[in-house]
Amino acid sequence: MPKKIKDTDPRKYLYDIIDTECVIAVIIDENYKIIYANKGAEKVSGYQKKELLNKNGIQCFIPKEYQKKILERIKRAYSGNLKEKTIAPLITKSGRLRTIFWNGAIKKTEDGKSVLALYGHDITEEIQTKKSLEKKEEIYRQLVENSFAIIYTKDLKGRYLSVNPAWKIFKGIDAKETINKTDYEIFNKKTADIFQNTDNKVIRTKKMYSSYDKFSIKGKDYYQETVKYPLRNEKGEIVGICGISHDVTEQVKAKKELKIFERTTASALRKSEEKYRTLFNNINIGVYRATFGKHGKFLDVNPALVRILGYRSKKELLSIRISDIYLNPNDRVKNSNEIKKIGIYNDDEIIYKKKDGTLIITSDSVKVVTNENGKPIYFDGIIEDITEQKKIQKQIKNYAKHLETMVLKRTHELEEQTKKALEATKIKSAFLASVSHELRTPLTSIIGYTELMEDDALKKINNKQKNHIKIIKKNAQQLLRLISDILDITKIENKGAKLKIEECNIRKLVTEIKKVFKPLFSKKGLELEIIIDQTVPGKIKTDHQKLRQILFNLISNALKFTPQGVVEILVYSKSKKIIFEISDTGIGISHKDKGRLFQVFQRTNNPLVQKTEGSGLGLVLTKKMVNLLNGKIEVKSKPEQGSTFIVSLPQ
């Protein structure tokens, strides 16, 4: 203890503190050798007092990079600036660094030497706290700088004090144009009013306030969620406002679109649902959803199914067991298991029992509905009542069968009739042939004797008798021709006429016919013109005799029915057919008569025709012969305008 301090001096109590750990006290000599160290020094360095003494205080305890700086400060103290403060690191026994705040003073000892007395204070913890604080602040600064949220501060007059970069990104306004300006100087009035309004609420209530605002900047709409809170100074007085705004424009837009989409989809869904619901309710086919199981229950049924199964209401049908509508309840189990197994079936015919016990035949289709794991949960099905359909089908079947029998019976009858008719025709033809033949012989005799009389009578009978004989002969001959025609027709009908197909020279045949007819025409004062076209082939294959007869008949007819004028025969070839056209300038044929021209014993009512002799079978026979030669005959005529008969035969 210094001798200068008296016992009465209160400072003497302070000396005790040096011997505690509260303070570091070290004294080093001019060579920096430690000559004193207290408990505080022991604690901070980790060395014992005896270990510390005589050690070089600079070299042993100060890190090399600091030694120079420390030594300069000590020199400065020696050179007159007696007191120095410095912060210096200290190496402890365990090698750790502690930061010490030193106060030093140069003192003169009694022997005239100078020593450096040092008081130190360990501030390691305080510095570390400060460093971590600085670090935190940096983090916050970066947060603010990089935040997508718009962060800003304003003073009480509404002037912006700071804005972060997000401000520009979202509001499109440069930070420089913002600082020290109010909302009214930056935005339009409506927008500024919104901001100002929330500012005022924060200042008035002195509490945090959050809002959701819609506003426009430069004509563009924005949506923002904002939190504002009051800024206070150390005294707790409100000095401004801090705001954090989050731009949600894009989200709102997306939400809006989603809403529209949802609304549209919902509407479409509703419509579709309504449609199916209407269908479900109004369709005439039973539709249901049902559970599996031994008995099973309907989960939903449409009105048609209620009707089909004969129940009073949907409620009633939902209350019954499905096995109840089966004729045999065991079938239900079988059916249910089958559905589960195969999943689907279509148009199965199943008989169900209605409520009143009557049976109906139905066409069933079923589809299993499974949950997301593929496990069957229930099944949907449709039931169509086809009882009536079946009845009708059966009726139709029966009717068809009946018809079939009828048709068979009728066909058989017709066959019989045809057979009989054919037989009758055959009998008729045979009869006619026989009769004709039998008639012919006596007629020939009559003609023969008449001729004898004619020849004999030249001398013995008078002219009147001679005329009578002539009439007998003429009529007998006509009768003979008739019989002959009948015979020919019956032959054709009985297919008794045999064709003799051979090569036939048309030109030669026509010339021969001309030779025969020419005198007959001249006698009647008529002209006969024959034109054979160059297209006519030299020879055709046909029955020469039949063709001859056909042409003879037609030319004879023309001769008979033409009182004056010309008969023209035109022969030409067309589409592999040979055509004979026999035209006259005769009496012609009425439309009515044309139809029956080729029928048996049909002669017209024309008096001229009636006067004319003929069997009435000539054209019938002609037509039959033309048909026999695979040809066709037709007639073009008008009364008083002549007729044209056209015969076409294959070449």
Next chain:
Amino acid sequence: MRKKVLIVENDRELLNIYKIRLEQAGFNVFTAQDGLTGIKKALENLPDLILLDLAMPEADGKDFLSIFQISKNIKDTPIIIVSNYSPDHVELTDFKDQIVDYLVKIEFTPKEIANKVINFFQQ
């Protein structure tokens, strides 16, 4: 020497007419009403021409021709067929050497048929 003509015709009246006509024309006429009698008369009289009907009872014209062909003495006698059938319906190719004419009754009167016989001998 008068020419001999045999008429084989079923119909008695027709046969008579031919007979009158041919006798008037100066022929020696023999007649038969069936094929068998016809053959008998032909063998007895050896005619210069035969007028033959085809449809007859007993032996018909064809039978006549069959027997006629194997009878040495008469087999070369010329024959005129007089028939109701058209020649298309009668198969006579075996006898074509003897048949000099074929007359269909419907196409000729008895007078014309008789004239055919007369014409045959005049040629």
